[in-house]
Amino acid sequence: DLVLIDAGCEIDCYASDITRTFPVSGRFSPEQKAIYELVLKAQAAAFAEIAPGKHWNHAHEATVQVITEGLVELGLLEGEVQALIDSEAYRAFYMHRAGHWLGMDVHDVGEYKVGGEWRVLEPGMALTVEPGIYIGADNQAVAKKWRGIGVRIEDDVVVTRQGCEILTSGVPRTVAEIEALMLAARKDAA
Structure with a gap:
């Protein structure tokens, strides 16, 4: 089983929003790890698309591309990647x-489109980056080993002059970091 915690907090009148997913057992199963690493790869692709002059939807488009490609590689979706993106087939697993x-x-005000066009990012804008993959426990369209896996990884970023700064970078994010944290927690509890 996996635990997904989506936490928002405030300090000095500013909000944050962060999500981590971790294995109850302390170690990801091979299938959980594959999904986790795919979501992490999608998040990294989104970070690369956040910079002044790029529009709001670039980051989302990057996550859709990576997630759709990965779902095909894992056998969870079948077909040509661009056709799956065009038909939004990925939305069965990535619906937000x-x-x-x-x-x-936590969900601050602001338009995502201006004059019908995606808003262009500017230095100082703050946003979350939170791709996720969710496979229903009752999803008969996928092999049993995948059912019930849900992973989201969310971090907070601010647009800088060169790209973006990950404000929550000090929180463990990789598989190795999450598993090490779980091991340390078990040792502390013993």
Whole structure:
């Protein structure tokens, strides 16, 4: 089993929003690890698309591309990647956007489109980056080994002049970091 914690908090009138997924057993199963690493790869692709002059949807488009490619590689989706993206077949597993504005509220105010066009990012804007993959426990379209796996990884970023700064980078994110944290927690509990 996996535990997914989506936590928001405030300090000095500013909000944060972070999600981590970790294995109850302390170690990811091979299938959990494959999904986790795919979500992590999608998040890294989104980070690379956050910079001044790029529009709001670039990060989401990057996550959709990576997740769809990965779902095909894992055998969870079948078909040509672009056709699956065009038909939104990935939405059976990734049904939300890649993030939202962040500021004085966890879901802060602000338009995502201006004049019908995706908003262009500017230095100082704060947002979340939170791709996820969710495979229903009752999903008969996938092999049993995949059923019930749900992973989201969310971090907070601010747009800088060169790209973005990950404000929550000090929180364990990789498989190795999560498993090490779980091992340390078990040792502390013993």
